[in-house]
Amino acid sequence: xxxxxxxxxxxxxxxxxxxxxxxxxxxxxxxxxxxxxxxxxxxxxxxxxxxxxxxxxxxxxxxxxxxxxxxxxxxxxxxx
Numbered sequence: 001x002x003x004x005x006x007x008x009x010x011x012x013x014x015x016x017x018x019x020x021x022x023x024x025x026x027x028x029x030x031x032x033x034x035x036x037x038x039x040x041x042x043x044x045x046x047x048x049x050x051x052x053x054x055x056x057x058x059x060x061x062x063x064x065x066x067x068x069x070x071x072x073x074x075x076x077x078x079x080x
Contacts, residue, residue, distance in 0.1 A: 004030070013039040015047060018058075024051060044075050 002010045011029035013036045016022065025047060029039045040047075040057075048054055057072060 011035065013043070024054075041071055044071060048075055 004010055008030075012026050013029055014026040015024040017024055025043070027039050027043050029035050
């Protein structure tokens with residue numbers, strides 16, 4: 001595992017278009033106590049702004065709590 005200057009592991013949220021085998025974006029999770037789900041919440045509008053045709057997100061079970069699902073739906077309704 002890669003490490004930062006302090007020797008701490010680099011934690012990243014990486015977003016891919018799986019079928020196309022294409023990297024879309026990544027953000028550092030450092031400082032986000034909720035790790036990947038919190039990082040995704042922070043960057044969700046940015047992700048949909050970069051890829052307005054993006055329709056479906058999948059993830060580990062940690063992404064499943066209903067509050068997170070509602071957030072994705074809200075952002076998609078606003079952005080279109």
